[in-house]
Amino acid sequence: MHRRFLVPGALAAASVLLAIPASAAGASPGAPGIGDPYYPAYGNGGYDVSHYDLRLTYRPETDELAGTATILARTTEDLSSFDLDFLLDVAEVRVNGATAAFASSGEHELVVTPKVPLAKGTPLTVVVRYSGVPSTKSAYGFSTWHRTPDGAVAADEPESAWWWFPSNDHPLDKATYDVSVAVPDGTQAISNGTLQSTTSRLGWTRWTWRQNKPQATYLATLALGRFDISTGTSEGGVPVVNAYSRNLGDNEGAARASVERTGEIVDWLSGVFGPYPFASAGGYVPNTTTGFALETQSRVYYSPRQFANGSNTSVVVHELAHQWYGDSVSVKGWKDIWLNEGFARYAQWLWSEHEGEGTAQELADYVYASHPADDAFWTVKPGDPGADRQFDIAVYDRGALAVQALRNEIGDEAFFAVLKGWPASHAYGNADIADFRAYAEQVSGKSLGALFDTWLFQPAKPAGPAARSGLTARATVVQPRSWKKIAATNGVHEH
Ligand code: TRP
Numbered sequence: 001m002h003r004r005f006l007v008p009g010a011l012a013a014a015s016v017l018l019a020i021p022a023s024a025a026g027a028s029p030g031a032p033g034i035g036d037p038y039y040p041a042y043g044n045g046g047y048d049v050s051h052y053d054l055r056l057t058y059r060p061e062t063d064e065l066a067g068t069a070t071i072l073a074r075t076t077e078d079l080s081s082f083d084l085d086f087l088l089d090v091a092e093v094r095v096n097g098a099t100a101a102f103a104s105s106g107e108h109e110l111v112v113t114p115k116v117p118l119a120k121g122t123p124l125t126v127v128v129r130y131s132g133v134p135s136t137k138s139a140y141g142f143s144t145w146h147r148t149p150d151g152a153v154a155a156d157e158p159e160s161a162w163w164w165f166p167s168n169d170h171p172l173d174k175a176t177y178d179v180s181v182a183v184p185d186g187t188q189a190i191s192n193g194t195l196q197s198t199t200s201r202l203g204w205t206r207w208t209w210r211q212n213k214p215q216a217t218y219l220a221t222l223a224l225g226r227f228d229i230s231t232g233t234s235e236g237g238v239p240v241v242n243a244y245s246r247n248l249g250d251n252e253g254a255a256r257a258s259v260e261r262t263g264e265i266v267d268w269l270s271g272v273f274g275p276y277p278f279a280s281a282g283g284y285v286p287n288t289t290t291g292f293a294l295e296t297q298s299r300v301y302y303s304p305r306q307f308a309n310g311s312n313t314s315v316v317v318h319e320l321a322h323q324w325y326g327d328s329v330s331v332k333g334w335k336d337i338w339l340n341e342g343f344a345r346y347a348q349w350l351w352s353e354h355e356g357e358g359t360a361q362e363l364a365d366y367v368y369a370s371h372p373a374d375d376a377f378w379t380v381k382p383g384d385p386g387a388d389r390q391f392d393i394a395v396y397d398r399g400a401l402a403v404q405a406l407r408n409e410i411g412d413e414a415f416f417a418v419l420k421g422w423p424a425s426h427a428y429g430n431a432d433i434a435d436f437r438a439y440a441e442q443v444s445g446k447s448l449g450a451l452f453d454t455w456l457f458q459p460a461k462p463a464g465p466a467a468r469s470g471l472t473a474r475a476t477v478v479q480p481r482s483w484k485k486i487a488a489t490n491g492v493h494e495h
Pocket residue numbers: 155156157158292293294295318319341391492
Protein backbone atom coordinates (compact mmCIF):
# COMPACT_ATOMS: atom_id res chain seq x y z
CA MET A 1 0.00 0.00 0.00
CA HIS A 2 2.77 2.37 0.97
CA ARG A 3 4.78 1.50 -2.11
CA ARG A 4 2.07 2.73 -4.43
CA PHE A 5 2.81 6.36 -3.64
CA LEU A 6 6.40 5.96 -4.72
CA VAL A 7 5.32 5.31 -8.30
CA PRO A 8 5.54 8.54 -10.31
CA GLY A 9 2.21 9.66 -11.67
CA ALA A 10 0.18 7.40 -9.43
CA LEU A 11 -1.78 10.24 -7.90
CA ALA A 12 -2.64 11.77 -11.24
CA ALA A 13 -3.72 8.39 -12.57
CA ALA A 14 -5.84 7.79 -9.49
CA SER A 15 -7.92 10.90 -10.07
CA VAL A 16 -8.68 9.81 -13.66
CA LEU A 17 -9.61 6.36 -12.47
CA LEU A 18 -12.20 7.75 -10.07
CA ALA A 19 -14.53 7.96 -13.04
CA ILE A 20 -14.87 4.17 -13.10
CA PRO A 21 -15.36 1.73 -10.25
CA ALA A 22 -12.08 1.61 -8.41
CA SER A 23 -11.92 -2.16 -8.41
CA ALA A 24 -12.15 -2.34 -12.22
CA ALA A 25 -9.38 0.19 -12.71
CA GLY A 26 -7.02 -2.36 -14.18
CA ALA A 27 -9.69 -3.92 -16.37
CA SER A 28 -8.55 -5.53 -19.59
CA PRO A 29 -10.28 -7.53 -22.34
CA GLY A 30 -11.33 -11.09 -21.49
CA ALA A 31 -9.41 -13.76 -23.38
CA PRO A 32 -10.99 -14.94 -26.67
CA GLY A 33 -10.50 -18.58 -25.57
CA ILE A 34 -11.00 -20.37 -22.25
CA GLY A 35 -7.52 -21.89 -22.41
CA ASP A 36 -7.97 -25.34 -23.95
CA PRO A 37 -4.81 -26.18 -25.92
CA TYR A 38 -6.77 -28.43 -28.33
CA TYR A 39 -9.03 -25.52 -29.34
CA PRO A 40 -7.41 -22.23 -28.29
CA ALA A 41 -10.31 -20.01 -29.45
CA TYR A 42 -13.14 -22.07 -27.95
CA GLY A 43 -14.91 -20.64 -24.93
CA ASN A 44 -13.83 -17.32 -23.47
CA GLY A 45 -12.04 -15.92 -20.47
CA GLY A 46 -13.19 -13.66 -17.65
CA TYR A 47 -16.69 -14.78 -16.79
CA ASP A 48 -18.74 -17.78 -15.79
CA VAL A 49 -22.27 -18.41 -17.09
CA SER A 50 -24.94 -19.86 -14.79
CA HIS A 51 -28.00 -19.77 -17.05
CA TYR A 52 -29.07 -19.34 -20.69
CA ASP A 53 -32.61 -18.19 -21.47
CA LEU A 54 -33.32 -18.49 -25.21
CA ARG A 55 -36.56 -17.16 -26.64
CA LEU A 56 -36.59 -17.84 -30.38
CA THR A 57 -38.70 -18.08 -33.51
CA TYR A 58 -37.88 -20.43 -36.40
CA ARG A 59 -39.19 -20.58 -39.97
CA PRO A 60 -38.53 -24.04 -41.50
CA GLU A 61 -38.99 -22.90 -45.12
CA THR A 62 -36.31 -20.24 -44.99
CA ASP A 63 -34.19 -21.48 -42.09
CA GLU A 64 -34.54 -18.12 -40.36
CA LEU A 65 -33.86 -18.14 -36.63
CA ALA A 66 -34.49 -15.01 -34.57
CA GLY A 67 -34.88 -14.05 -30.96
CA THR A 68 -33.28 -13.07 -27.71
CA ALA A 69 -30.72 -14.75 -25.52
CA THR A 70 -30.55 -13.65 -21.91
CA ILE A 71 -27.38 -14.90 -20.28
CA LEU A 72 -26.79 -14.82 -16.52
CA ALA A 73 -23.12 -14.79 -15.59
CA ARG A 74 -20.55 -13.45 -13.18
CA THR A 75 -17.20 -11.89 -13.98
CA THR A 76 -14.13 -13.77 -12.75
CA GLU A 77 -11.72 -10.90 -13.42
CA ASP A 78 -11.84 -7.15 -14.09
CA LEU A 79 -13.08 -6.80 -17.66
CA SER A 80 -13.06 -3.94 -20.14
CA SER A 81 -14.71 -6.25 -22.69
CA PHE A 82 -15.54 -9.93 -23.06
CA ASP A 83 -16.30 -12.36 -25.88
CA LEU A 84 -19.17 -14.65 -26.68
CA ASP A 85 -18.88 -17.39 -29.32
CA PHE A 86 -21.51 -16.78 -32.00
CA LEU A 87 -22.07 -16.64 -35.77
CA LEU A 88 -25.56 -15.16 -36.32
CA ASP A 89 -26.34 -11.48 -36.92
CA VAL A 90 -26.58 -9.41 -33.77
CA ALA A 91 -28.87 -6.37 -33.57
CA GLU A 92 -28.35 -5.32 -29.97
CA VAL A 93 -26.44 -6.26 -26.85
CA ARG A 94 -27.21 -5.06 -23.36
CA VAL A 95 -25.11 -5.60 -20.25
CA ASN A 96 -26.98 -5.10 -16.99
CA GLY A 97 -29.60 -3.07 -18.81
CA ALA A 98 -27.32 -0.70 -20.68
CA THR A 99 -26.63 -1.00 -24.40
CA ALA A 100 -23.14 -2.24 -25.09
CA ALA A 101 -20.89 -1.97 -28.13
CA PHE A 102 -20.28 -5.19 -30.04
CA ALA A 103 -18.23 -6.39 -32.98
CA SER A 104 -17.39 -9.72 -34.51
CA SER A 105 -13.83 -10.89 -34.54
CA GLY A 106 -11.86 -14.03 -35.43
CA GLU A 107 -13.76 -17.09 -36.62
CA HIS A 108 -16.62 -17.01 -34.13
CA GLU A 109 -16.07 -14.28 -31.54
CA LEU A 110 -18.58 -11.61 -30.64
CA VAL A 111 -16.69 -8.97 -28.66
CA VAL A 112 -18.93 -7.11 -26.19
CA THR A 113 -17.71 -3.83 -24.74
CA PRO A 114 -19.89 -2.48 -21.94
CA LYS A 115 -20.06 1.28 -21.32
CA VAL A 116 -18.31 0.86 -18.01
CA PRO A 117 -15.61 -1.74 -17.18
CA LEU A 118 -16.76 -4.60 -15.00
CA ALA A 119 -15.12 -5.43 -11.70
CA LYS A 120 -14.33 -9.02 -10.84
CA GLY A 121 -17.29 -10.71 -9.20
CA THR A 122 -19.96 -8.56 -10.87
CA PRO A 123 -23.23 -10.36 -11.62
CA LEU A 124 -24.07 -9.93 -15.31
CA THR A 125 -27.30 -10.06 -17.27
CA VAL A 126 -26.33 -10.05 -20.93
CA VAL A 127 -29.12 -9.68 -23.48
CA VAL A 128 -28.34 -10.46 -27.12
CA ARG A 129 -30.99 -9.79 -29.77
CA TYR A 130 -30.22 -11.66 -32.97
CA SER A 131 -31.42 -13.22 -36.19
CA GLY A 132 -29.96 -15.04 -39.13
CA VAL A 133 -30.00 -18.06 -41.40
CA PRO A 134 -27.72 -20.56 -39.65
CA SER A 135 -27.18 -22.66 -42.79
CA THR A 136 -25.45 -19.69 -44.44
CA LYS A 137 -22.87 -19.34 -41.65
CA SER A 138 -19.58 -21.12 -41.30
CA ALA A 139 -16.43 -20.94 -39.21
CA TYR A 140 -13.08 -22.47 -40.18
CA GLY A 141 -14.86 -23.38 -43.43
CA PHE A 142 -17.40 -25.74 -41.87
CA SER A 143 -20.94 -25.74 -40.53
CA THR A 144 -22.51 -28.15 -38.09
CA TRP A 145 -26.07 -26.83 -38.53
CA HIS A 146 -27.88 -29.77 -40.12
CA ARG A 147 -30.63 -28.68 -42.48
CA THR A 148 -33.41 -31.24 -43.07
CA PRO A 149 -36.28 -31.19 -45.60
CA ASP A 150 -38.63 -29.97 -42.86
CA GLY A 151 -36.35 -27.90 -40.64
CA ALA A 152 -32.94 -28.21 -39.06
CA VAL A 153 -30.97 -29.68 -36.17
CA ALA A 154 -28.20 -28.30 -33.96
CA ALA A 155 -26.16 -31.24 -32.68
CA ASP A 156 -22.43 -31.73 -33.00
CA GLU A 157 -19.25 -32.08 -31.03
CA PRO A 158 -17.34 -30.15 -29.98
CA GLU A 159 -19.04 -27.25 -31.74
CA SER A 160 -22.74 -26.69 -32.38
CA ALA A 161 -23.79 -23.68 -30.29
CA TRP A 162 -22.31 -20.98 -32.56
CA TRP A 163 -25.13 -21.53 -35.06
CA TRP A 164 -27.98 -20.96 -32.67
CA PHE A 165 -27.11 -19.12 -29.47
CA PRO A 166 -24.31 -16.92 -28.13
CA SER A 167 -22.33 -18.72 -25.45
CA ASN A 168 -19.14 -19.40 -23.60
CA ASP A 169 -18.62 -22.46 -25.74
CA HIS A 170 -16.58 -24.91 -23.72
CA PRO A 171 -17.57 -27.77 -21.37
CA LEU A 172 -15.80 -26.03 -18.48
CA ASP A 173 -18.58 -23.46 -18.28
CA LYS A 174 -21.78 -25.41 -17.68
CA ALA A 175 -25.13 -23.74 -17.10
CA THR A 176 -28.86 -24.41 -16.85
CA TYR A 177 -31.16 -23.64 -19.80
CA ASP A 178 -34.66 -22.50 -20.67
CA VAL A 179 -35.21 -22.89 -24.40
CA SER A 180 -38.46 -21.58 -25.86
CA VAL A 181 -38.99 -21.73 -29.61
CA ALA A 182 -42.03 -20.72 -31.68
CA VAL A 183 -42.53 -22.69 -34.88
CA PRO A 184 -45.44 -22.85 -37.34
CA ASP A 185 -48.31 -25.08 -36.14
CA GLY A 186 -47.61 -28.66 -37.19
CA THR A 187 -43.86 -28.31 -36.66
CA GLN A 188 -42.25 -29.43 -33.42
CA ALA A 189 -39.27 -27.98 -31.57
CA ILE A 190 -37.30 -30.53 -29.53
CA SER A 191 -34.65 -29.62 -26.97
CA ASN A 192 -33.09 -30.81 -23.73
CA GLY A 193 -34.78 -31.58 -20.45
CA THR A 194 -38.47 -31.43 -19.68
CA LEU A 195 -41.20 -30.00 -21.88
CA GLN A 196 -42.70 -27.28 -19.70
CA SER A 197 -45.47 -26.24 -22.07
CA THR A 198 -46.69 -25.92 -25.62
CA THR A 199 -48.96 -23.02 -26.49
CA SER A 200 -50.53 -22.10 -29.82
CA ARG A 201 -51.53 -18.71 -31.10
CA LEU A 202 -52.12 -17.25 -34.57
CA GLY A 203 -50.65 -20.20 -36.42
CA TRP A 204 -47.53 -20.54 -34.27
CA THR A 205 -46.78 -23.04 -31.52
CA ARG A 206 -44.30 -22.22 -28.81
CA TRP A 207 -42.35 -25.10 -27.29
CA THR A 208 -40.75 -24.44 -23.93
CA TRP A 209 -38.07 -26.77 -22.60
CA ARG A 210 -36.12 -26.65 -19.35
CA GLN A 211 -32.76 -28.18 -18.47
CA ASN A 212 -32.50 -27.68 -14.72
CA LYS A 213 -29.08 -29.30 -14.30
CA PRO A 214 -25.79 -27.81 -15.51
CA GLN A 215 -25.21 -28.62 -19.16
CA ALA A 216 -22.17 -28.13 -21.39
CA THR A 217 -22.82 -25.96 -24.46
CA TYR A 218 -22.09 -28.78 -26.93
CA LEU A 219 -24.73 -30.89 -25.20
CA ALA A 220 -27.46 -28.31 -25.81
CA THR A 221 -29.53 -29.36 -28.81
CA LEU A 222 -32.39 -28.01 -30.88
CA ALA A 223 -34.36 -29.93 -33.50
CA LEU A 224 -37.00 -28.25 -35.62
CA GLY A 225 -39.20 -30.29 -37.90
CA ARG A 226 -42.17 -32.60 -38.08
CA PHE A 227 -41.84 -35.16 -35.30
CA ASP A 228 -43.99 -37.77 -33.58
CA ILE A 229 -43.41 -37.55 -29.84
CA SER A 230 -43.76 -40.48 -27.46
CA THR A 231 -43.74 -40.11 -23.71
CA GLY A 232 -43.59 -42.54 -20.81
CA THR A 233 -41.84 -43.35 -17.56
CA SER A 234 -39.22 -45.99 -16.97
CA GLU A 235 -39.95 -48.74 -14.48
CA GLY A 236 -37.44 -47.00 -12.20
CA GLY A 237 -39.38 -43.73 -12.42
CA VAL A 238 -37.45 -41.68 -14.99
CA PRO A 239 -39.72 -39.67 -17.34
CA VAL A 240 -38.92 -40.44 -20.99
CA VAL A 241 -39.59 -38.22 -24.02
CA ASN A 242 -38.62 -39.52 -27.46
CA ALA A 243 -39.21 -37.93 -30.86
CA TYR A 244 -39.14 -39.41 -34.36
CA SER A 245 -39.13 -37.51 -37.61
CA ARG A 246 -42.29 -38.32 -39.60
CA ASN A 247 -39.96 -38.81 -42.52
CA LEU A 248 -37.74 -41.73 -41.51
CA GLY A 249 -38.86 -44.02 -44.31
CA ASP A 250 -37.74 -47.62 -43.96
CA ASN A 251 -35.63 -46.82 -40.89
CA GLU A 252 -38.62 -45.90 -38.77
CA GLY A 253 -39.37 -49.32 -37.31
CA ALA A 254 -35.78 -50.04 -36.34
CA ALA A 255 -35.36 -46.53 -34.92
CA ARG A 256 -38.39 -46.95 -32.69
CA ALA A 257 -37.45 -50.52 -31.75
CA SER A 258 -34.14 -49.15 -30.45
CA VAL A 259 -34.96 -45.76 -28.95
CA GLU A 260 -38.19 -46.94 -27.30
CA ARG A 261 -35.94 -49.08 -25.09
CA THR A 262 -34.48 -45.92 -23.53
CA GLY A 263 -36.33 -46.39 -20.22
CA GLU A 264 -35.24 -50.01 -19.86
CA ILE A 265 -31.63 -49.09 -20.66
CA VAL A 266 -31.60 -46.07 -18.34
CA ASP A 267 -32.75 -48.35 -15.52
CA TRP A 268 -30.12 -50.96 -16.38
CA LEU A 269 -27.34 -48.35 -16.54
CA SER A 270 -28.53 -46.93 -13.20
CA GLY A 271 -27.62 -50.29 -11.70
CA VAL A 272 -24.04 -49.84 -12.94
CA PHE A 273 -23.47 -46.08 -12.72
CA GLY A 274 -25.89 -45.01 -9.97
CA PRO A 275 -29.08 -42.94 -10.13
CA TYR A 276 -29.86 -41.30 -13.47
CA PRO A 277 -28.64 -37.70 -13.09
CA PHE A 278 -31.34 -35.75 -14.96
CA ALA A 279 -35.06 -35.00 -14.68
CA SER A 280 -35.88 -36.51 -18.05
CA ALA A 281 -34.42 -38.99 -20.53
CA GLY A 282 -34.98 -39.74 -24.18
CA GLY A 283 -33.75 -39.43 -27.69
CA TYR A 284 -34.76 -38.09 -31.05
CA VAL A 285 -34.24 -39.26 -34.61
CA PRO A 286 -34.43 -36.42 -37.13
CA ASN A 287 -34.36 -36.91 -40.89
CA THR A 288 -30.71 -35.95 -41.26
CA THR A 289 -28.22 -37.62 -43.57
CA THR A 290 -25.45 -37.73 -40.94
CA GLY A 291 -24.05 -41.00 -39.64
CA PHE A 292 -23.43 -40.31 -35.98
CA ALA A 293 -25.17 -40.26 -32.65
CA LEU A 294 -24.47 -37.71 -29.94
CA GLU A 295 -25.09 -37.71 -26.20
CA THR A 296 -27.00 -34.39 -26.12
CA GLN A 297 -27.99 -34.03 -22.49
CA SER A 298 -31.13 -35.96 -21.56
CA ARG A 299 -32.22 -35.97 -25.22
CA VAL A 300 -29.85 -38.04 -27.34
CA TYR A 301 -29.39 -37.36 -31.05
CA TYR A 302 -29.53 -40.42 -33.34
CA SER A 303 -28.96 -40.40 -37.09
CA PRO A 304 -31.49 -42.53 -39.00
CA ARG A 305 -28.54 -44.35 -40.59
CA GLN A 306 -27.71 -45.82 -37.19
CA PHE A 307 -30.74 -48.03 -37.75
CA ALA A 308 -30.25 -48.94 -41.40
CA ASN A 309 -29.31 -52.52 -40.50
CA GLY A 310 -32.16 -53.01 -38.05
CA SER A 311 -32.42 -52.08 -34.42
CA ASN A 312 -29.32 -51.23 -32.41
CA THR A 313 -29.64 -51.08 -28.65
CA SER A 314 -25.87 -50.87 -28.31
CA VAL A 315 -25.78 -47.32 -29.64
CA VAL A 316 -28.57 -46.40 -27.22
CA VAL A 317 -26.48 -47.83 -24.38
CA HIS A 318 -23.46 -45.82 -25.56
CA GLU A 319 -25.28 -42.49 -25.68
CA LEU A 320 -27.15 -43.06 -22.44
CA ALA A 321 -23.92 -44.07 -20.68
CA HIS A 322 -22.61 -40.62 -21.60
CA GLN A 323 -25.37 -39.08 -19.49
CA TRP A 324 -23.21 -40.09 -16.50
CA TYR A 325 -19.81 -40.14 -18.22
CA GLY A 326 -19.56 -36.90 -20.20
CA ASP A 327 -22.76 -35.05 -19.41
CA SER A 328 -23.12 -35.05 -15.62
CA VAL A 329 -19.36 -35.38 -15.21
CA SER A 330 -17.82 -33.38 -18.05
CA VAL A 331 -14.27 -33.07 -19.25
CA LYS A 332 -12.14 -30.21 -17.94
CA GLY A 333 -10.38 -30.06 -21.28
CA TRP A 334 -10.89 -31.91 -24.56
CA LYS A 335 -7.74 -33.94 -23.91
CA ASP A 336 -9.82 -35.76 -21.26
CA ILE A 337 -12.11 -37.27 -23.91
CA TRP A 338 -11.29 -40.81 -22.68
CA LEU A 339 -13.47 -40.09 -19.62
CA ASN A 340 -16.37 -39.85 -22.08
CA GLU A 341 -15.69 -42.29 -24.86
CA GLY A 342 -13.72 -44.99 -23.04
CA PHE A 343 -16.56 -45.47 -20.58
CA ALA A 344 -19.44 -45.13 -23.04
CA ARG A 345 -17.78 -47.82 -25.14
CA TYR A 346 -17.16 -49.95 -22.06
CA ALA A 347 -20.86 -49.71 -21.20
CA GLN A 348 -21.56 -51.30 -24.60
CA TRP A 349 -19.26 -54.15 -23.61
CA LEU A 350 -21.16 -54.63 -20.35
CA TRP A 351 -24.46 -54.57 -22.28
CA SER A 352 -23.08 -57.23 -24.64
CA GLU A 353 -22.32 -59.37 -21.61
CA HIS A 354 -25.80 -58.70 -20.21
CA GLU A 355 -27.35 -59.74 -23.53
CA GLY A 356 -25.22 -62.88 -23.72
CA GLU A 357 -23.40 -61.73 -26.85
CA GLY A 358 -19.84 -61.72 -25.54
CA THR A 359 -18.25 -60.70 -22.25
CA ALA A 360 -16.29 -57.51 -21.70
CA GLN A 361 -13.12 -59.61 -21.41
CA GLU A 362 -13.89 -61.33 -24.72
CA LEU A 363 -14.38 -57.95 -26.38
CA ALA A 364 -11.13 -56.71 -24.84
CA ASP A 365 -9.31 -59.79 -26.09
CA TYR A 366 -10.76 -59.24 -29.54
CA VAL A 367 -9.68 -55.59 -29.72
CA TYR A 368 -6.24 -56.50 -28.44
CA ALA A 369 -5.76 -59.32 -30.94
CA SER A 370 -7.22 -57.39 -33.88
CA HIS A 371 -4.49 -54.77 -33.90
CA PRO A 372 -0.92 -56.01 -34.44
CA ALA A 373 1.83 -54.12 -32.66
CA ASP A 374 2.71 -52.12 -35.78
CA ASP A 375 -0.90 -50.95 -36.31
CA ALA A 376 -1.21 -47.14 -36.15
CA PHE A 377 -4.06 -47.83 -33.72
CA TRP A 378 -1.49 -48.11 -30.92
CA THR A 379 0.13 -44.76 -31.71
CA VAL A 380 -3.00 -42.98 -30.50
CA LYS A 381 -2.80 -42.12 -26.80
CA PRO A 382 -6.38 -42.23 -25.49
CA GLY A 383 -5.29 -40.12 -22.50
CA ASP A 384 -4.15 -37.24 -24.72
CA PRO A 385 -4.92 -38.05 -28.36
CA GLY A 386 -4.52 -34.53 -29.81
CA ALA A 387 -7.32 -32.48 -31.35
CA ASP A 388 -7.09 -34.19 -34.75
CA ARG A 389 -7.44 -37.63 -33.17
CA GLN A 390 -9.90 -36.71 -30.47
CA PHE A 391 -12.50 -39.10 -31.90
CA ASP A 392 -10.15 -41.68 -33.34
CA ILE A 393 -11.43 -45.24 -33.05
CA ALA A 394 -8.56 -45.91 -30.63
CA VAL A 395 -10.01 -43.43 -28.12
CA TYR A 396 -13.03 -45.72 -28.02
CA ASP A 397 -11.60 -49.22 -28.41
CA ARG A 398 -8.19 -48.78 -26.82
CA GLY A 399 -9.98 -46.54 -24.32
CA ALA A 400 -12.35 -49.35 -23.32
CA LEU A 401 -9.43 -51.75 -23.22
CA ALA A 402 -7.84 -49.44 -20.65
CA VAL A 403 -11.03 -49.67 -18.59
CA GLN A 404 -10.85 -53.47 -18.75
CA ALA A 405 -7.17 -53.33 -17.72
CA LEU A 406 -8.20 -51.26 -14.71
CA ARG A 407 -10.88 -53.83 -13.85
CA ASN A 408 -8.36 -56.67 -14.03
CA GLU A 409 -5.88 -54.73 -11.90
CA ILE A 410 -8.19 -53.73 -9.03
CA GLY A 411 -10.76 -56.56 -9.16
CA ASP A 412 -14.49 -56.48 -9.72
CA GLU A 413 -15.49 -55.21 -6.30
CA ALA A 414 -13.35 -52.08 -6.39
CA PHE A 415 -13.92 -51.63 -10.13
CA PHE A 416 -17.70 -51.52 -9.93
CA ALA A 417 -17.46 -49.30 -6.85
CA VAL A 418 -15.41 -46.88 -8.96
CA LEU A 419 -17.85 -47.05 -11.91
CA LYS A 420 -20.74 -46.16 -9.63
CA GLY A 421 -18.94 -43.80 -7.26
CA TRP A 422 -17.24 -41.59 -9.84
CA PRO A 423 -20.40 -40.03 -11.32
CA ALA A 424 -21.64 -39.21 -7.82
CA SER A 425 -18.29 -37.82 -6.69
CA HIS A 426 -18.18 -35.28 -9.54
CA ALA A 427 -21.90 -34.93 -10.36
CA TYR A 428 -22.80 -31.92 -12.54
CA GLY A 429 -19.18 -30.81 -12.61
CA ASN A 430 -15.92 -31.24 -14.49
CA ALA A 431 -13.00 -33.58 -14.02
CA ASP A 432 -9.83 -34.70 -15.75
CA ILE A 433 -8.03 -38.03 -16.08
CA ALA A 434 -5.76 -37.23 -13.12
CA ASP A 435 -8.87 -36.77 -10.98
CA PHE A 436 -10.16 -40.16 -12.14
CA ARG A 437 -6.88 -41.87 -11.40
CA ALA A 438 -6.81 -40.33 -7.92
CA TYR A 439 -10.37 -41.52 -7.33
CA ALA A 440 -9.65 -45.07 -8.53
CA GLU A 441 -6.54 -45.18 -6.34
CA GLN A 442 -8.50 -44.00 -3.33
CA VAL A 443 -11.27 -46.57 -3.82
CA SER A 444 -8.96 -49.48 -4.65
CA GLY A 445 -6.11 -48.59 -2.32
CA LYS A 446 -3.70 -49.33 -5.18
CA SER A 447 -1.15 -47.17 -6.90
CA LEU A 448 -2.21 -47.00 -10.54
CA GLY A 449 0.37 -44.72 -12.13
CA ALA A 450 2.04 -47.40 -14.23
CA LEU A 451 -1.28 -48.88 -15.40
CA PHE A 452 -2.64 -45.52 -16.55
CA ASP A 453 0.63 -44.67 -18.25
CA THR A 454 0.77 -47.97 -20.15
CA TRP A 455 -2.82 -48.02 -21.34
CA LEU A 456 -3.55 -44.33 -21.87
CA PHE A 457 -0.33 -42.44 -22.44
CA GLN A 458 2.11 -44.68 -24.33
CA PRO A 459 2.07 -44.66 -28.16
CA ALA A 460 2.68 -48.40 -28.25
CA LYS A 461 0.86 -51.70 -27.84
CA PRO A 462 0.98 -52.73 -24.18
CA ALA A 463 2.47 -56.13 -23.41
CA GLY A 464 -0.08 -58.95 -23.41
CA PRO A 465 0.06 -60.08 -19.80
CA ALA A 466 -1.24 -56.70 -18.74
CA ALA A 467 -4.36 -57.35 -20.80
CA ARG A 468 -4.81 -60.89 -19.65
CA SER A 469 -2.27 -63.51 -18.87
CA GLY A 470 -1.90 -66.03 -21.64
CA LEU A 471 -3.63 -63.85 -24.18
CA THR A 472 -0.68 -63.39 -26.49
CA ALA A 473 -0.36 -67.14 -26.79
CA ARG A 474 -3.55 -67.18 -28.84
CA ALA A 475 -3.04 -66.28 -32.46
CA THR A 476 -6.59 -65.18 -33.24
CA VAL A 477 -9.65 -64.48 -31.19
CA VAL A 478 -13.20 -65.08 -32.38
CA GLN A 479 -15.25 -61.97 -33.08
CA PRO A 480 -17.88 -61.59 -30.33
CA ARG A 481 -21.48 -61.66 -31.56
CA SER A 482 -22.11 -58.09 -30.39
CA TRP A 483 -19.14 -56.68 -32.32
CA LYS A 484 -20.90 -55.44 -35.45
CA LYS A 485 -23.58 -53.56 -33.52
CA ILE A 486 -20.98 -52.03 -31.24
CA ALA A 487 -18.89 -50.97 -34.23
CA ALA A 488 -21.97 -49.45 -35.88
CA THR A 489 -21.83 -46.72 -33.21
CA ASN A 490 -18.74 -45.43 -34.95
CA GLY A 491 -20.49 -43.38 -37.62
CA VAL A 492 -18.50 -40.33 -36.59
CA HIS A 493 -15.25 -41.95 -37.68
CA GLU A 494 -16.47 -42.21 -41.24
CA HIS A 495 -16.50 -38.51 -41.98
N1 TRP B 1 -19.58 -38.28 -28.84
C1 TRP B 1 -20.15 -38.97 -29.95
C2 TRP B 1 -20.35 -40.38 -29.52
O1 TRP B 1 -19.44 -41.14 -29.52
C3 TRP B 1 -19.35 -39.02 -31.19
C4 TRP B 1 -18.92 -37.79 -31.87
C5 TRP B 1 -17.67 -37.34 -31.96
C6 TRP B 1 -19.67 -36.91 -32.61
N2 TRP B 1 -17.61 -36.24 -32.72
C7 TRP B 1 -18.81 -35.96 -33.15
C8 TRP B 1 -20.98 -36.82 -32.89
C9 TRP B 1 -19.24 -34.95 -33.96
C10 TRP B 1 -21.41 -35.81 -33.66
C11 TRP B 1 -20.55 -34.89 -34.20
O2 TRP B 1 -21.36 -40.74 -29.07
